[in-house]
Amino acid sequence: MTDARVSIRGIWYVLEHQLREYRSYGAVTVAQAIGTPLLSWLAFGIGVGALVTAGTGGRGVDGVPYLAFVFPALMCSLTLQVWSEDSMFGTMIGITWRRTFVAMRSSPLGVPQIAAGFVASICLRAAVTALLYWLVALVAGAMAGPWSWLSVLAALLGAAAFGIPLAAYAASLKSESGQFALVGRFVILPLTLLSGTMFPLAVMPIWLQWIGWISPLWHASQLARGASGAAAEPAWLVAVHLGYLLALAVAGWALLLRVLHEKLER
Amino acid sequence: MTSCAVGGPDYARRVSIASTSTPVIRASGLTKRYGETAAVDGVSFEVAAGESFGLLGPNGAGKSTTMRMLGAVSARSGGELEILGLDPDRHGPEIRGRLGVVPQLDNLDTELNARENLIVYGRYFGLPRAEVARRADELLAFAQLEDRAKARIDDLSGGMKRRLTIARALINEPRILLLDEPTTGLDPQARHVLWDRLFRLKERGTTLVLTTHYMDEAEQLCDRLIVVDHGRIMAEGSPAALIREHSTREVLEVRFGSERNADAAAAIQDLGERVEALPDRVLVYAEDGETALAEVVRRGHEPVTSLVRRSSLEDVFLRLTGRSLID
Numbered sequence: 001m002t003d004a005r006v007s008i009r010g011i012w013y014v015l016e017h018q019l020r021e022y023r024s025y026g027a028v029t030v031a032q033a034i035g036t037p038l039l040s041w042l043a044f045g046i047g048v049g050a051l052v053t054a055g056t057g058g059r060g061v062d063g064v065p066y067l068a069f070v071f072p073a074l075m076c077s078l079t080l081q082v083w084s085e086d087s088m089f090g091t092m093i094g095i096t097w098r099r100t101f102v103a104m105r106s107s108p109l110g111v112p113q114i115a116a117g118f119v120a121s122i123c124l125r126a127a128v129t130a131l132l133y134w135l136v137a138l139v140a141g142a143m144a145g146p147w148s149w150l151s152v153l154a155a156l157l158g159a160a161a162f163g164i165p166l167a168a169y170a171a172s173l174k175s176e177s178g179q180f181a182l183v184g185r186f187v188i189l190p191l192t193l194l195s196g197t198m199f200p201l202a203v204m205p206i207w208l209q210w211i212g213w214i215s216p217l218w219h220a221s222q223l224a225r226g227a228s229g230a231a232a233e234p235a236w237l238v239a240v241h242l243g244y245l246l247a248l249a250v251a252g253w254a255l256l257l258r259v260l261h262e263k264l265e266r
Numbered sequence: 267m268t269s270c271a272v273g274g275p276d277y278a279r280r281v282s283i284a285s286t287s288t289p290v291i292r293a294s295g296l297t298k299r300y301g302e303t304a305a306v307d308g309v310s311f312e313v314a315a316g317e318s319f320g321l322l323g324p325n326g327a328g329k330s331t332t333m334r335m336l337g338a339v340s341a342r343s344g345g346e347l348e349i350l351g352l353d354p355d356r357h358g359p360e361i362r363g364r365l366g367v368v369p370q371l372d373n374l375d376t377e378l379n380a381r382e383n384l385i386v387y388g389r390y391f392g393l394p395r396a397e398v399a400r401r402a403d404e405l406l407a408f409a410q411l412e413d414r415a416k417a418r419i420d421d422l423s424g425g426m427k428r429r430l431t432i433a434r435a436l437i438n439e440p441r442i443l444l445l446d447e448p449t450t451g452l453d454p455q456a457r458h459v460l461w462d463r464l465f466r467l468k469e470r471g472t473t474l475v476l477t478t479h480y481m482d483e484a485e486q487l488c489d490r491l492i493v494v495d496h497g498r499i500m501a502e503g504s505p506a507a508l509i510r511e512h513s514t515r516e517v518l519e520v521r522f523g524s525e526r527n528a529d530a531a532a533a534i535q536d537l538g539e540r541v542e543a544l545p546d547r548v549l550v551y552a553e554d555g556e557t558a559l560a561e562v563v564r565r566g567h568e569p570v571t572s573l574v575r576r577s578s579l580e581d582v583f584l585r586l587t588g589r590s591l592i593d
Contacts, residue, residue: 098373108363
């Protein structure tokens, strides 16, 4: 009948389904994406920013105003959080709570199409978040330069590098009995605090800096800062950031496919 | 034709069905293992086009595992399987494109309304939007849910959700409809409404394959069925033939009280072809239940309650496995 059409467009059909669901909380996504940077602007521009400016004798951090230092990283942080929430809860909804992935698997769709459509839908929502954040950052004067839009891609890559493996973890769970709250408190929050988000990684003692080195958030933040002119990373370090994030995303993707095959094709 | 030998005139009729029409499902030595455990252990059967075929067995018998293999979502561990002439291991998407699946647990999307559930599902099959919208409206009417098109899923009753799930399974106009425990958890009225819808599908020539642990459902819906237990086929045939072959025409049920049932059963052992002492009652399998009851009374065993009824598939299952269908 329409097998060829399904094999080509299957990812879009899954995305179409997810977008219908998003309609019910699209306003929340937009409000969050605009409200969070506005609050950050107030807090870090006027509050902490004033303190840092006074403390550094007007030099700011890494040679740029504090707002320009912190905004790209905060954008990466929020994007990562949005991706993580959708990864964890979306996966559990698909496999266990509403079993929508199980329903999809009864159709001609295969696991790679279901996974790709699902990840694409998360990417879309995260992209809306990052884009609106970037626009607010432009208005706030926290990002500048012709390449600052690349910081949006950096935020998405960082979020994918963390969120796709997280989806694989969520898919491996039989049930959710508090694990997602633990991930939030003991993985995402420490990453946010210790990944050079609000202060340079170098100011931390060396025995804590490794957290930043392995953190997708630090690599993404440095890329975003580089794109918006808040950091001057050498080319080799940019390659390391990109390579590390891509490697995590690809490994997470392979793991996600494997776990979904196990769960949906028992 | 099958792994289990079933005799009688009905068997000849089934052979005739199978030989005159190409089977849409052909399983031979079908096996599914999880580690050392065989959930399905070498079952063989065929289903003819337009037939209504049932898998009857208790929970854990391997029915749902078999259905997942028939649905081309779970790879077999051994044996042969052909669905619509194709091997599900190599042609999964093509096969699934021609199947309708009603799972044991509802998996409707509660974030979407009833009609949207049909539409997003139809799109998975590559149907154009206009076509899927037309079919969604038709199927809502078929499922008697036209007035609930925009209802939230959580606001539908259990019976409505099942009917909507069946409507969803029909969106791609499937050749075969797989129904896993379609009426479990529904009240009697909802079950009858659902059976009526399934009868209509059967009349239209849709091949139905269903699992159930309700013998009345199997008797109502199935032309032919296999009785499965521990992953194996215990018997195969039409409901009437199975009853004829494995049970007597009538069954006398007598209750003497839980303390006395075993002793009474021993004393009336000769009154039927077979006597089963269950914890709560004694079953006497006899051609004439009333005569058996009169003899029980004549011998001075006063039952607390008595009932003469026709044999059912429950009796067949009890005979074949020594256990009740519903634990």
